[in-house]
Amino acid sequence: MSVDTTAPAAVIEAVNISKSFGPVPVLFSVSMDVRPGEVHALIGENGAGKSTLMKILSGFHDPTSGQIRLDGKQTDLPPNGGAERLGVVLIHQELNLAEQMTVEENVFLGRELKSNGFLDKAAMQATVRKYLDEIGLDISPTDRISDLTIAQKQMVEIVKAVSRNARILIMDEPTAVLTEEETQVFFRQVEKLKESGVGIVFVSHKLNEVKEIADRVTILRDGQWIDTRASSDLTPDMMAQMMVGRELSDLYPPMHEADVDAELVLEVQNLRAPSVNNVSFSLRKGEILGFSGLIGSGRTAVFEAICGLTPIEAGTIRLFGRDIGPMTVAQARDLGLAYLTKDRKEKGLLLDKKMRPNLTLFALPKFVRNFRLDSKAEEDALNRAIRRFDVRSRDKEITVGKLSGGNQQKLLLAKIMECDPKIVIIDEPTRGIDVGTKQQIYHFIAALAAEGVSVVVISSEMPEIIGICHRVVVMREGHITGVLTGDHINENEIMRYAAGLKREELH
């Protein structure tokens, strides 16, 4: 461990922390410290113990052994967010804001300013406005949270933390849901926080960002502390290798040439639907077609309409050469068309159910025999899926909500593949999952295409679009602005179409 004696003393230190859940150990004697005014990134694969360590640092979990030192003194952090009073604030990935209340009400929730027994709205709004100005956020204290963008909500969380005199801010993947532009705004505000002496723990799977924003990086793997280093000594590739403990030279599988003469399996003409404006494209057998564009550009809306999740207003769809009208999700599935949602927690998996009912839910009619569910067949399917998709869990009987993000994503993929689709649309295939799992998913997608399945990949991460797709459709504001092939698939081109700087004449 690189201990720098000239550095300021740590605000919070975790010393030889171990943690077990029941008989299952998740952290083995991990140490980490956070100094005032630094960004300390915590990275590792899903299931490496990052979340557990964060929760221990913020008092949501007790360590099984080891100690937490606050300003050098051993401290038992109060549970359930009580550590906020000591200046240690955890910002959860699922933000904790009351959607129907205003910015000011949220910031002061639970410690409202009063005068003569009534709420002192003016004083609270003035205070919040001061914080908003400081952080450079262009919203009003009276705005309702539900009207804000995700990035703005995140800022409100940070304002809330700062207003509580946070000295340590622990953020769980704050950039996972942000666009690149929003991320830059976010980073500027992180810099300001640093200047004011706040220590920041930053968890992210985006290693380029870690390189950009972090001062030091701590790497965990399988619950073990691997290293803590200055980020200037590391490259994203080195970080990835330390996280997975193996060479990651082949993150993207070798690209097989797409057969340009292969039959068209899906042809969409002049599709109109909510947030979709006159969209036409086609998809060939065995092709991996990327859909790129900014968040909200209508990529998801196109496929939700095609798969029967939202109504179609106009347009024709030809599937395997046959004209078909609007379908229900079940009809689309039976025709071999399946959509895998980007929102695995809200729309993808039943978090309070076990793996088996989740796996078979989409293809459930397949498991009916004599009007009854064949539980033996379901169990066999689960065992097959666990092997095929490498789903790792402590126990086959745990509820899906307790699986790590990467394993949830693999299970969701397995659930969709259970109906053997001929066309599969994967929306944000690797959102919030670690490098190792990403690699597995990319290889899986490539293997599917090689078998003759057509895959549509909707993604906000340009490297993966560029790394695995044969052809890329770029959307902006509900329109298709460009279709790229071959050497034209690069970040520059995609960005110019996505931002509306360039536009193809399409028929």
Next chain:
Amino acid sequence: MMTASDDTAAKPAKRSSIDFKTIGPAVALLILCIIGFLLNPAFVSEGNLTNLLTRSAFIGIIAVGATFVITAGGIDLSVGSMAAAISGVMIIIMNNAVETMGSGVPTVLLGCGLAIVLGIGAGWVNGALTTKGKIEAFIVTLGTMGIYRSLVTYFADGGTLSLNFDIRGTYRPVYYDTFLGLPFPVWVFIAVAICGWLLLNRTAFGRYCTAIGSNEAVARYSAINVDRVKTLTYVIQGLCVSFATIIYVPRLGSASASTGVLWELEAIAAVIIGGTVLKGGYGRIGGTILGALILTTIGNILNFTDVISNYLNGTMQGLIIIVAVFLQRSDWKLGKSK
């Protein structure tokens, strides 16, 4: 990676918590029976036990239907009024059919057939208004509850509708006769319970109900026709109300504004005592049956003893409901902390 030792170590702890949840209502019923026996040994007499089972049948059958509705994330407050309205219409139609069809079995069958059609229709209306009309189930069924209740009052002109005396003779065995030593209503109860259990636990439909109650968006994205499944749960509920009404009418041979009052709450209470989660996503038919038996047993015990006034029946039932849900909740917490 999962190892064999992890696997075996994690399982026993898990299983014991599930067991507690499953046997909880059974233990409660057993304790109640022991209390009943200690207070008065006549509690376990054959006559009393058959009486208890027969009385449980009405609420029990309706509660089986309610288990589906609640598991799929809905609620049906209209069942008591629906039962009253169906009884009323049944009696009017059967009385009017006497002139043309006589007072024999065909008239009774006509009445029963009509009850089933009405039950399915009323359930479908509740379901369609909830799904296609996109109105909260609580509001829809609060509305239909008022409508059905006032309809029966209107049909009875504020008084009581009485079944024709001759038909009563034909119809009577449906409530009072026994088969293999068990009263006919108990057999209906058993049949409905078995069908309900199979439907909820062994069919795709049951899985869909659970999935919808657990997370409707996930269900929609999983190719489930959410509206149809939800509507069907209300139809099943209506059908169960029909069955309960068919065996209830011959008991008194009449219907009035006070028929079936508060049945909806007893049915919901039976479902919740049995371990089904009120917000949906987890349903247990076996627990519902036990819940219905527990509710009836409390009333029965109070009839047997002077220690607590019979008028406090509602108090005892209320206490049991609260205690049952409290125990379930602490069990959930236990499961989560692991």
